[in-house]
Amino acid sequence: MAQEEDAAELVFGEDLDGDVDEDGTCCLSNAEVAIIMDQAKQEAISKSTELSHVFMQTDDYVSRFSGTKDPVSNSASVEALREALFHFRKERAEGEVAKLHSFEIACLANLAPESVEETHALIPSIAGKFREDEVTEILEIVDQNINAALG
Numbered sequence: 001m002a003q004e005e006d007a008a009e010l011v012f013g014e015d016l017d018g019d020v021d022e023d024g025t026c027c028l029s030n031a032e033v034a035i036i037m038d039q040a041k042q043e044a045i046s047k048s049t050e051l052s053h054v055f056m057q058t059d060d061y062v063s064r065f066s067g068t069k070d071p072v073s074n075s076a077s078v079e080a081l082r083e084a085l086f087h088f089r090k091e092r093a094e095g096e097v098a099k100l101h102s103f104e105i106a107c108l109a110n111l112a113p114e115s116v117e118e119t120h121a122l123i124p125s126i127a128g129k130f131r132e133d134e135v136t137e138i139l140e141i142v143d144q145n146i147n148a149a150l151g
Helices: 030-046 053-064 075-086 102-111 116-122 132-150
Strands: 089-091 097-099
Touching: 030 053, 030 075, 030 102, 075 102, 075 132, 102 116, 102 132, 116 132
Parallel strands: none
Antiparallel strands: 089 097
């Protein structure tokens, strides 16, 4: 019997089982998708290809909810946020290392929670991995990069 998916427990289907696949596949934030879609849009324009209605609706959505005024112009900040969160690690006494899953990184970038309590409510998997002071560090990283992107 197939295991039921549960984002709160970071249980996903085979596509996200290993967090980041060998080919770099992972969850993306709306801003990252907006950047990719802008590249596809530019390519379509240069080839005089018509873009579908669904493409344009999706592009509008990810641009509107990207957390930045212009994700394409602020792509360095978008990339810096992913890198900072991807490399955020906390060692535990048992020799394990607590790190953020790509789903949690995308949620943090998309939702930009402002408090530990809000983070725990919106992204419950973080509560089980990180102490409150560590979540505060994560929120400072998000805040710094989002403020830089809002410029």
